[in-house]
Amino acid sequence: MSEQKFIIPHDQIIVKDDRQKMNEHKSVIIWFTGLSGSGKSTLANRVQEMLFDDALHTYLLDGDNVRQGLNKDLGFSAEDRQENIRRIGEVAKLFVDAGTIVMTAFISPYITDRQMVRDLVEEDEFVEVFVKCPLEVCEERDTKGLYAKARQGLIKNFTGIDDPYDEPENAELVVDTDKLDLEESALLVISFLKNNGYIQSKI
Secondary structure (H helix, E strand, O other), X not given: OOHHHHOOOOOOOOOHHHHHHHHOOOOEEEEEEOXXXXXXXXXXXXXXXHHHHOOOOEEEEEHHHHOOOOOOOOOOOHHHHHHHHHHHHHHHHHHHHOOOEEEEEXXXXXXXHHHHHHOOOOHHHXXXXXXXXXXXXXXXXXXXXXXXXXXXXXXXXOEOOOEOOOXXXXXXXXXXXXXXXXXXXXXXXXXXXXXXXXXXXXX
């Protein structure tokens, strides 16, 4: 008999709706996905800064940062990537329950993994933002030198080189970071959140 059967969740007195009312905004996962070098982390940080300055409750989960702690035991095989996203999804779900706007900046290359996270929360609590940028532009930026190392065979299973990236088919928002500057990109995300009732921002 599985020990999981003996785990019984404890009902909480204070629930998600209470926290959202106190925070005066909805809680949601804003999932930034795209190739390395597309600008996910930069964009997510700028969006968080704008929301924070507007006194909204936010948190940012970034791929490299999370791999230094929670997911430091994982590599970059397909199985480890899936587990990486599963754990992040569960953490992000907790932030939604806490009434927070949580942003995640992860390559998250597989459609199935992103759908897995979407299925963890309610229908309107997951906003997929495809940070779209051509591979050649990402390689030109290559701020971390990762593409060069991947081309040399020093990094294996690198997305866009020897591992695929499944572009979102129905993302709530597509941001072309090779055509828009950072402020334009961030305001596009903010406008989406305002127009869809997630925030009532003065930005």
